[in-house]
Amino acid sequence: MPVRSKTALRMRLRTNLIAYSLIFPGLLVFYLFVIYPLLQTVAFSLYRYGGVGSLFESTFVGLRHFADAFVDEKFGRAIVNTFYFSIIHTLTKLTLAFLLAFFLYRKMTGWKWFQVGLYMPAIVPIVVSAVIWRFIYEGNFGLLNYLLRALHMERFQHYWLSEAATAMNAVIVSSVWFSMPFAMLVLFSYMLRIPNDLLEAAKIDGASTRQIVAHIIFPLMIPALLLMSILSIADDFKGYAYILLFTNGGPVGKTEVVGLYAYKQAFSYGNFGYASALSILVLAFLIVLSLGLVNRMKKNQFEF
Amino acid sequence: MRILLRPFLWLIALTYTIFSLYPLVNLIVQSVKPENEIWSQPFSLPSRWINDHFIRVWEEANFSLYTWNSVKVTAIVLVFALFFSTVMGYVFARMNFAGKKLHYIVLIGSMLIPSSMLIIPVYVLTNQLHLLNTHLGLILPNLAGTIIMPFILMRSVYEAVPQDLIDAAKIDGCGEYRTLFQIVAPLGAPMIATNGILVFTAIWNEYIWTQVSINSRELFTLPVGMANLSANAHNVGYGTVYAGMVLMTFPLILFFLFAQRFFISAVTQGAVKG
Numbered sequence: 257m258p259v260r261s262k263t264a265l266r267m268r269l270r271t272n273l274i275a276y277s278l279i280f281p282g283l284l285v286f287y288l289f290v291i292y293p294l295l296q297t298v299a300f301s302l303y304r305y306g307g308v309g310s311l312f313e314s315t316f317v318g319l320r321h322f323a324d325a326f327v328d329e330k331f332g333r334a335i336v337n338t339f340y341f342s343i344i345h346t347l348t349k350l351t352l353a354f355l356l357a358f359f360l361y362r363k364m365t366g367w368k369w370f371q372v373g374l375y376m377p378a379i380v381p382i383v384v385s386a387v388i389w390r391f392i393y394e395g396n397f398g399l400l401n402y403l404l405r406a407l408h409m410e411r412f413q414h415y416w417l418s419e420a421a422t423a424m425n426a427v428i429v430s431s432v433w434f435s436m437p438f439a440m441l442v443l444f445s446y447m448l449r450i451p452n453d454l455l456e457a458a459k460i461d462g463a464s465t466r467q468i469v470a471h472i473i474f475p476l477m478i479p480a481l482l483l484m485s486i487l488s489i490a491d492d493f494k495g496y497a498y499i500l501l502f503t504n505g506g507p508v509g510k511t512e513v514v515g516l517y518a519y520k521q522a523f524s525y526g527n528f529g530y531a532s533a534l535s536i537l538v539l540a541f542l543i544v545l546s547l548g549l550v551n552r553m554k555k556n557q558f559e560f
Numbered sequence: 561m562r563i564l565l566r567p568f569l570w571l572i573a574l575t576y577t578i579f580s581l582y583p584l585v586n587l588i589v590q591s592v593k594p595e596n597e598i599w600s601q602p603f604s605l606p607s608r609w610i611n612d613h614f615i616r617v618w619e620e621a622n623f624s625l626y627t628w629n630s631v632k633v634t635a636i637v638l639v640f641a642l643f644f645s646t647v648m649g650y651v652f653a654r655m656n657f658a659g660k661k662l663h664y665i666v667l668i669g670s671m672l673i674p675s676s677m678l679i680i681p682v683y684v685l686t687n688q689l690h691l692l693n694t695h696l697g698l699i700l701p702n703l704a705g706t707i708i709m710p711f712i713l714m715r716s717v718y719e720a721v722p723q724d725l726i727d728a729a730k731i732d733g734c735g736e737y738r739t740l741f742q743i744v745a746p747l748g749a750p751m752i753a754t755n756g757i758l759v760f761t762a763i764w765n766e767y768i769w770t771q772v773s774i775n776s777r778e779l780f781t782l783p784v785g786m787a788n789l790s791a792n793a794h795n796v797g798y799g800t801v802y803a804g805m806v807l808m809t810f811p812l813i814l815f816f817l818f819a820q821r822f823f824i825s826a827v828t829q830g831a832v833k834g
Contacts, residue, residue: 271736272657272658274736276657278737279652279663282644282647282707282711283648283663285703285704286667288700289685289700289703290670290705291666292681292685293681293684294673294681296681297677297678297680300680300684307684308687355569355572356573358569359573362566362569364566364573365570370573371824372820373577374573374576374577375816375823376580376581376584376813376816377580377583378827379812379813379816379823380809381764381782381786382767383765383786386787387786387790387805388583388587390790391798399602403603406603441824441828493674494674494676495676496676496768497767497768501767515677518676518680519679519768522679522680528680535674535680542672542674
């Protein structure tokens, strides 16, 4: 049936044409500013490239940058910092988020007001959060030290952001301030999806609230908690905007995370090639992390 | 020892809410205080309420200009991001075309790529296109970086549209374009609002790329203007910095209070579906 297949072909061509005419502009911007740069990163990582001029006129170094990364002490320090930051930040955030989500879930007096109030810091632009917390932690006239002085607890005063011992923890506390609300809302929305008959049945069987939390709600929340931990750790490995604004990695590199270190390699020292290699290493780590998640999720799949 | 669960939870929630909100309350109070009281009595109410800092930050510290720049960049990205994500969502949900699967995998896969990693090659590319230090050079990478999530959400909405509706439209003589723009697109309106919030907050607050690509003061957006202002806090006065922060934050908070439900669904849908 040559005639019919010809019309079918024309129809297919027409659909293709319409589809592409609709998606072309969006795809073009996406491929040009996301995918092409991604491929370029791989190319940059193989050259000693300063970011300007032709890549191919700069020295080809092969995998040297990757080898360098493994013996770069500052990169090693940044990795240790990032692990510390992401793990402590995630644990603190999720513990609080779980408790507060449960508080909302129980619909205790005033929970709607609390939900709005608790979410507020997440709305604050990151630049503003950084300045607010710099003023709180400031050593001489900052709000925290002022408060400690007023309470006659001078011995607890610190130059919070310039002492090696306190800087990273100060970053973590202030990060929890604006990152907790998101985790809380997500956990809350997962809790709302726990089937009511499960809880009713437990109540009829005479289970106490504590038993319900420990034996029903918490186990059912494990996939969500796992998902949120991985997302949070991945975010902490990717993001550095807040730390860039807040401490810029100081004091003496104590709060420098990998993203910030790569950023500085490119934009402060002009080592675009090396910085690209570092980003690729971070991306590889993130991919392994999320594959691990996918596997775990497959194992204890629980749909409700 | 048995801890009473209810009062314990309530206490935690109350304490944490104070920890959440006090810095914001303090922000307002500090911004209307005379300069010499800001650090000598940071916790007290002002002896007299003044609006000098606001006038100063708006006029002398150029915040009027930065606000305009931010509005311009955000509005343009917002319009295009919503348009592209809606159209792409529909096409990927309802049409069959060559290369669909490949594009889809690339689009979804790109969610793993940290935008912070792309800054390095995007800087080189923007430089080659002679777009560094222009607003177009802000708009294009921001647009590319923000359409994926809205696209995924729109696609999930349009996948759920009953085929009967689309068939009926076609029988009534609508072509693909009219079916999309007049029949199907309006069904996605609530999700488009959700996407609007996601894109708006992301672009309005974007700092790093603007900091890297813009040099001229007259092109600064609010976040970069704010960062520069706070770096000079000693010279311009802390009151001015506080006023700047209030100007930058409170419109967003008001917006949040009015569109709360949309905000909360924007946040949770992004995480649960993504």
